[in-house]
Amino acid sequence: MTPTITAFAQSPDRGRGLARDMRVRWALEEVGLPYEVRLVSFSEMKEPAHRALHPFGQIPTYEEGDLVLFESGAIVLHIAKRHAGLLPDDANARARAIAWMFAALSTVEPPIVELGMASLVERDKAWYAERRPLLEDRVCQRLDELSRRLGVSQWLDGAFSAGDLLMVTVLRRLESSGLLQAYPNLGGYLARGEARPAYGRAFDAQLAVFTGAPPPGGER
Numbered sequence: 001m002t003p004t005i006t007a008f009a010q011s012p013d014r015g016r017g018l019a020r021d022m023r024v025r026w027a028l029e030e031v032g033l034p035y036e037v038r039l040v041s042f043s044e045m046k047e048p049a050h051r052a053l054h055p056f057g058q059i060p061t062y063e064e065g066d067l068v069l070f071e072s073g074a075i076v077l078h079i080a081k082r083h084a085g086l087l088p089d090d091a092n093a094r095a096r097a098i099a100w101m102f103a104a105l106s107t108v109e110p111p112i113v114e115l116g117m118a119s120l121v122e123r124d125k126a127w128y129a130e131r132r133p134l135l136e137d138r139v140c141q142r143l144d145e146l147s148r149r150l151g152v153s154q155w156l157d158g159a160f161s162a163g164d165l166l167m168v169t170v171l172r173r174l175e176s177s178g179l180l181q182a183y184p185n186l187g188g189y190l191a192r193g194e195a196r197p198a199y200g201r202a203f204d205a206q207l208a209v210f211t212g213a214p215p216p217g218g219e220r
């Protein structure tokens with residue numbers, strides 16, 4: 001059964017792949033599973049029909065037969081558990097890869113989102129200039145720790161996994177901040193993730209929504 005995901009009809013990032021459908025598209029491309037995309041407007045996301053799929057009225061969602069999922073991490077985990085390529089076979093290594101998925105979403109992503117939100121909606125507030133360094137420090141604390149753990153390794157724990165996939169999508173949100181420049185190994189890690197052919201296919205497909213061009217090979 002071909003799954004259907006939802007994505008922004010008009011992504012505010014103008015197709016830079018920063019919205020969270022990107023990680024789901026990438027996971028589907030890594031495991032070679034064709035998929036369909038239903039584009040939703042900001043108003044459609046808040047309609048009862050979409051809220052039946054996603055209680056918070058957001059994207060992405062994932063429909064596969066009777067199964068409806070929301071939360072990008074849960075969707076990536078579902079894909080990774082059912083298809084080879086994103087989780088190791090060894091039980092302990094699999095558990096560690098899942099731990100990295102949680103680390104990406106619940107330890108590293110929150111301070112990055114907080115920083116991004118502040119620069120988006122608090123920039124004109126009197127206290128913004130004072131608060132920004134605090135937010136940057138919280139991000140850099142996580143980057144320091146992650147950088148130390150990654151060291152000279154290619155990926156976080158052995159072979160590329162769903163943990164790396166999520167961590168790369170999380171770090172991508174810092175690309176325009178300049179904060180990654182102090183961490184060459186994280187920059188290399190990000191570049192390795194973005195160089196994966198599956199990443200490229202996912203990126204092109206979401207960019208095509210913005211440009212209106214048909215993605216190579218049509219929407220998958």
Ligand code: GTB
Nearest residue numbers: 011012013018019020057058059060070071072073
């Ligand atoms: N925890 C949920 C998950 O991981 O799936 C969070 C889902 C979420 O935040 N969805 C956002 C959304 O639907 C899109 S990804 N927002 C609309 C709403 O809440 O009304 C967040 C996002 C949006 C845009 C950019 N951008 O343009 O750079 C980046 C990230």
